[in-house]
Amino acid sequence: MSTTIEIKNITRSFGRHTVLNDVNLAVQPGELLALLGPSGSGKTTLLRLIAGLDFPDTGIIKFDKDDALGRKPKERGVGFVFQHYALFRHMTVFENIAFALRIRRAPKAEVTERVNALLKLIQLETLASRYPAQLSGGQRQRVALARALAIQPRVLLLDEPFGALDAVVRRDLRRWLRQLHEEMNITTLFVTHDQEEAFELADRVVIMNAGQINQEGTPIDIYREPANVFVHEFLGESNKFLATIKSGLVQAAAGFPLGTTTAPDGQATAYIRPHHILLRPSLRGAWRVQRLTSTGAHARVTIAHNETQAESAMPADALLESGLTEGAPIDVTFTGGTLFDAQGKTPTKLTALKPTLTQFTNLHSA
Amino acid sequence: MAVNTPAIETYLVNTPVREKPFPFAKLALITVAMLFMALFLLLPLIVVFSEALSAGLGEYLSALADPGVLSAIWMTVAIAAVAVPANVLFGIIASWCIARFKFTGREFLITLIDLPFSISPVVAGLLQVLLFGTTGLFGPWLSDHNIQIIFALPGMILATTFVTFPFVARELIPLAQEQGNDEEEAAVTLGASGLQIFWRVSLPKLRWGLLYGVLLCNARAMGEFGAVSVVSGKVFGYTDTLSLAVESLYDSYEIQAAFATASLLAMLALVTLVLKAALEWAHRDELHALKRKKAAT
Secondary structure: OOOOEEEEEEEEEEOOEEEEEEEEEEEOOOOEEEEEOOOOOOHHHHHHHHHOOOOOOEEEEEEOOEEHHHOOHHHHOEEEEOOOOOOOOOOOHHHHHHHHHHHOOOOHHHHHHHHHHHHHHOOOHHHOOOOHHHOOHHHHHHHHHHHHHOOOOOEEEEEOOOOOOOHHHHHHHHHHHHHHHHHHOOEEEEEEOOHHHHHHHOOEEEEEEOOEEEEEEOHHHHHHOOOOHHHHHHOOOOEEEEEEEEOOEEEEOOOOEEEEOOOOOEEEEEEEOHHHEEEEEOOOOOEEEEEEEEOOOEEEEEEEEOOEEEEEEEEHHHHHHHOOOOOOEEEEEEOOEEEEOOOOOOOEEEEOOOOHHHHHHHHHHO | OOOHHHHHHHHHHHHHHOOOOOHHHHHHHHHHHHHHHHHHHHHHHHHHHHHHOOOOHHHHHHHHHOHHHHHHHHHHHHHHHHHHHHHHHHHHHHHHHHHHOOOOOHHHHHHHHHHHHHOOHHHHHHHHHHHHOOOOOOHHHHHHOOOOOOOOHHHHHHHHHHHHHHHHHHHHHHHHHHHOOHHHHHHHHOOOOHHHHHHHHHHHHOHHHHHHHHHHHHHHHHHOOHHHHHHHOOOOOOOOOHHHHHHHHHHOOOHHHHHHHHHHHHHHHHHHHHHHHHHHHHOHHHHHHHHHHHHHO
């Protein structure tokens, strides 16, 4: 049965610098969890604390009902894959994977059998006698994983597992790892600063910033309902407008309507993703198309309302059909967005002024 | 733009293919290097062996069988047998703590390790006399306890250890710093204890640096002259090492015996080189991989 990890009130400081500040987290058995955050957010430190490579100043870490902090790394049953793999350079692939078994004085036949099974798992049977320096980045990564799996760990920890690989290898390896996780069902935590990676791979994502957990949830929930300004900004591009709320109507400080909301009257900041800005050619439009750019499948349109600029995004085909040209006057509809208070917290939904369906029809018939 | 691109590509592709840009310069440089090597390395080596064997193999062997020379061989081996392991031990400890920890005095320690390189060996020898000689700092205490260091084997070992002090450490410190601590941490997560990490990870990953360090250290320990000559007292047959014996014999006009003794030291150098080459050949796969990795980064 898979292991639960319980992290309670963990604090860790290096000198005067607090790297983790009262972190609480529960990892479900068999879960694949991503720790997502910018560098310096404390995610790697948290991983090292779980592995026993570092120790917290205060707090508790439990595996099931077991106090992990009271145990040596050897007794924790943790498999750790390092960011730069940290393979033993003087050992062959075979010996690297066999290391933990040799340390535990496993019988020779068992070592051979187990290492061969792992080599098969990572599809590198033919490279058993190579040295790490003779392998590609993706191959090294897989050897590092096999080495960590050799002890049949209760918990698997991966630090920026794809950080040093190029885009294609990264994508393949990601899918392979997801598949592997489904087969083995080991409770797994991985650290990344790449949102796409976290969202594609993980069951649940934990967003960290400045030593604290900002939000945890499924990728969809987090993207739809970011808990604060940091999370919203971290999860991709958005347009940011200062706004005033008056009896449910949201008006941008720059003088254009944004939509409606249920938030109380007052000042707010509106965050709107580029794909939530719909454009429609209109001679009486208050906005103008400033610039059209294509990034392949998607098109970006920079629009302006007097001095205020905004970025809109749409499928490249939709742009072609819309007949938008640079300099043309347009009407703009904000089909969604999030309002945050002055502290950048308490998110509320921003909804469009008019039914969006007509907007779509208008855009495509224009 | 589109017109320019193929031209640039052609240039880039062709440049490395252009062979022998300056055939004369290349030839001249190789010739100079070869001549230099022959004049300063090969010729002396030939002279040593031809002089040593000038009176025939029998004379050569009997010169080496002389009790004075045999004693010198013994002294040389004894000194190296203590100095080299001592410096290996020290080098490993120094590289370990300098690469792993940040502590006050770390920079000072690195500078200090270099000291024996920058001091004349004669001064190093004199230092031992000033410390352990009869009129030296510890002299009275030593003579009270009937311990003789200067003009005896212990002093020669101390002087040699001092002079060969940096060889292993200097080789290991940059290597250990470059390699970092990652593999040790990986070993921790795989369940290795401190000792297991040292024997199975830390030491093996330093082994090539260690090998070069030991070979250099040994060659220098056996060939050391200046420092040892100050502290040995140079009694032929008692406190002469091989290099000191060469001088003693040469000074007493036993030219052939001097060269025969010198040929032993020359052979030591040759054996060292062959040993190093053989080890590199035996581990060529691993070394090749290491070199490729270095070139890639």
